[in-house]
Amino acid sequence: MKGFAAWSSVLLGLTSSVIAAPSKYAPTIKEAVEVPRGWVRVSPAPADHVVDLRFGLPQHNFKQLEQALYEVSDPFHDRYGQHLSKEEVESLVAPHPKTLEAVDEWLASHGIAKSICSRSPAKDWVMVKVPVSLAEKMLDTTYHVWKHAESGDTLVRTTSYSLPAHMHEHIELVTPTTYFGRPKGLATTFRWSDAQASLASSGESSIRSASGTVVDASCNSTITLTCLQELYNVTGYTPAATDVNKIGITGYLEQYANIQDLQSFYADQLPKAEGSTFNYTSIKGGQNSQNLSEAGIEANLDVQFAYGLSWPTPGYFWSTGGRPPFIPDLRTVNNTNEPYADWLEYVLSVPNPPQTISTSYGDDEQTVPLSYAIRTCASFAQLGARGVSLLFSSGDGGVGDGDANPATQQCKTNDGRNATRFIPAFPASCPYVTAVGATVSIPEKAVDFTGGGFSNVFPTPLYQVGAVASYLARLPAGTYQGLYNKFGRGIPDVSAQGDYFRVWYRGNPVHVGGTSASSPTVAGLVSLLNDARLSKGLPPLGFLNPLLYTKGVAGLTDVTEGNNPGCGTQGFNATTGWDPLTGLGTPNFGKLKEIVLA
Template sequence: MRFFASSLLSAALAAQASLATPLRSRSPYSVKETHIPPHGWEKLNRAAGDRYIQLEIALKQSNFAELERHLYEVSDPEHERYGQHLSADEVNELVKPTKKTSDLVHEWLYENGIEDLHYSAAKDWITIHVPVELAERLLDTEYHNYKHVDGNKVVARTTSWSLPRHLHNHIDAIQPTTSFFRAAANEETYFNAPAEVPESYKKPTDDVIARVCNVTSVTPECFANLYHTKGYKAKAGDKNTVGFNNFLGEVPIRPDAELFLKKYRPEAVESAKSFKAFSINGGPVQDGPLTANQSAEGTSKEANLDVQAIAGISWPVPIVSFSTAGEPPFNPDISTPDNSNEPYLVWVNWLLSQKKIPQVISTSYSDSEQTVPRSYADRVCKQFAQVGARGTTLFFSSGDRGVGGTDKCFSNDGKNSTRFLPGFPPTCPYVTAVGATMNFEPEESAYRAARTVNGTFRDLYASGAGFSNYFERPQWQKKVVDKYVKDLDGAYDGLYGKDGRAYPDLAGQGLYFAYFWNGTEGTISGTSASTPLVAGIFSLVNDALISQGKKPLGWLNPWLYSKGYKGLTDITKGFSYGCNVEGFPVTKGWDPVTGFGTPDFPKLVKLAGAKI
């Protein structure tokens, strides 16, 4: 889509081209944002000026407060509008920029010779592709190449950028500028280590659970019995769908899904071939087995886990796979700062451009909140709010490094102070964050101590937990979270944001999932496992609602904190670990490790207002 200038502006552009100099801005430039690189990033040489970079420009939304009001009303089970979700057009109308904002931003871009503009559905984001040297002039900044000590990825970034003063109130964010997302290695999006019986494991006294649940290889049969979905027959057909996201070049491998379902859900095997797969921004899709290169690189372990975890619990609910190109961040080598943005924004803006979207979507990726500039995190979070207003539940994994991993808990305050490291997007209040549990009777928070594996030190695995440093505590969780913080009695004061949005909200099994990869069965762990499992269970809750003429749950959190928590089994054992401390304790009631606990399907259906 292209914005066409008036004849007067066209004439100005022609004059500009002849002079080869940009028109003078309306007002002097001043700094819009500064963001210190997080611990571990090394500044290298200047970025090559002739290389292209993709900039995403966030225009100020006209009436997000009104969108948020609608979101709360349609998501509050006590409100008369509960379940009356908005259409795509209604959402777009509420957040589209004002004419003044749009005109001023377009004028600025045209003055700098930029005409090829691409838009989000609500025209609240503009995407441009420009040489680095033009981006530097546009933002009055300098891009340098940066490399993280733990990898070989190199990105073009700056620590500060500016705008003409008259645009400061019309542009919320521009990226990539000051963002330092990391392209996680496969081992960092899930926990992949040989299965062993946890020291705390006790054989279940329930005969059925003891028979069908193997703690070193947990299967769909175990989940169905543990969370009481066994025997439920989905009835809503294609009126109800569940989706999942693939990033970092991941793509679900259908032949592996077929092997998994043949063994564990033979009645569902056809879904391995029939689930819909969408490519976004050139993201990969494929129908055949792994290639030799994919096998050598360990590609698609995450994607296979996601589709198999969902299909194993939610069949026959139709599944949708989204594969989005781009890595947070992406750069092929030190001399080539061509850049695809972190993929959450690309994906969510594509999603919002669709008229029909799944009622539940699972995402098993996150990064440290401090790698994301606050302005950018806020705007991406608002895009998630728009999805929620349309009636979709967004589940995000809480992470696998407890409160921040081992020997990595440094803030980017310029002093490298020790701090717990919350994750984004799970800190966004408009998503539902999922932690991980292990064992069966009782379940406890997932944990495996750090150790050396095959001569290589591997970080600990602990269910992600924490409090946002960016987002304030929402009203719907204040009561339970304020009580938890008070009961800590000062423990870890100064290491976390005591007034921030706390997460996760609930949890599910996340240790040693049975799955197939490259034709072979193995096990894999993480909140990357618990998140699609929980998403699959809630897709069955929606199935019960929709098949009985009711609306899907949509944005889950107000319902979850007001009444839905009664349909979860409280977890009372464990700690969050990380940052070389024991971390937050799991307690009775809500805690920032397992949330309110794990699903009890029949109770959730009843609380949602449906019958089984």
């Protein structure tokens, strides 16, 4: 499987519109954006405010990396499972020597010596701390302090920046500049629940799922580990490769995973796991306070169910800082992080990252600058080529903002046209990750908030062309014409339960729902599949989608009911085969295990 060369060529030659200049040394615009909804300009950024400038350099042989990714992920290819080493990946994404030379010379022209710069292992990122006054000179721009009206978050950003004409081919993007993203946690519902009442009906009767498994009837009102094990045919499996297998959870937005709550969760649902915990790593100032009053519902949901399903597989939790408390009048020096890039910088430097990683956060795709989205997506491809399975929640807004009322819907483009448009989520729209939607009830149907649709940035990947074409061919002619990109990457790829999860939060059991519940659920099951392979001496699964859209379909249960309203519409409908609500369906672990061990 060779992937889609068109997207690769866009990546390799990434530039924004360039204004004609009289000489190659004159600054010309590299990137410009409209300010995303909700951000208000406060004041010019203090000249002595320090920013961590990061320059993304073109990855010289990314096309070969993409080809390798698809070959090692294709179950019908001779290279299947022969994942690349860290060093092999780095050699493919290393910039051309001429680029390294040109960038060093340009930085030196601004008084920045090579000795004060830091570089990624592949040298495709160059990082240096500079005051705003110098950053503005280098990028021919003006930085401002911006405030998010709803949350109060503040950022130092600009709406456009420029580079000398001759540097455009050597620098793909510069951050922090035009990215106003503030990844949303995707726990869409939150309900308090009584510890005893929610379990009162347990064992009184049973129901049969669409896949034929027998599930306790109480699972229609409360989802526990046992419910998921019964529903997805996991009961009885015991991990055997816990010495090599690992599972990871990403954390952002000061969402702290509380160990005391985890112990309460284990006591409630998995007593044999009591006393076990997880490995924690801070990235760019990320914290994980163990003050019970600061526990995060998103982080608790993620770690409790991902680690609970995969126990005793070692769990890893990364907390990445990303919302700097910048106070302009104090002229304080703060971190202006861009979380996905910061997390990727760290995890790509790790020799042996967890084989399965789940992320329950996402942005509206249109709020992410094109250069940042493409470069971040390419970094996910690096992890996939190294044998890492990446799961991302598909979003909680249906086809957009989750509002079917035309009078209040906010699905407007931010490109100056203010046109009505469905709004997919990123990073779920990246073709190198597995996007996970949400279901509810038994038998399962799509939950109405599940994010789904089609990317406006990334084209339909080769592995998905047939499935997406089949779905679109069955849509009545003209349905939602102009509201979505029929040539875009379809979201999601698979789905799982996503509502009424019984989570322990700040000392109490609560019910939580969202695709943020679905992603760690699927991740827990994928981690068990990796365990089954590793225990037999086989490599981990790595990038999942080429498998899922071929042999893996036989291990998924199709979901054919439900819709995901938003943007003043009823959204898309679930149907036979792939659909932009539930993807290919929900996992049957027993069948998938047979497939991946065959």
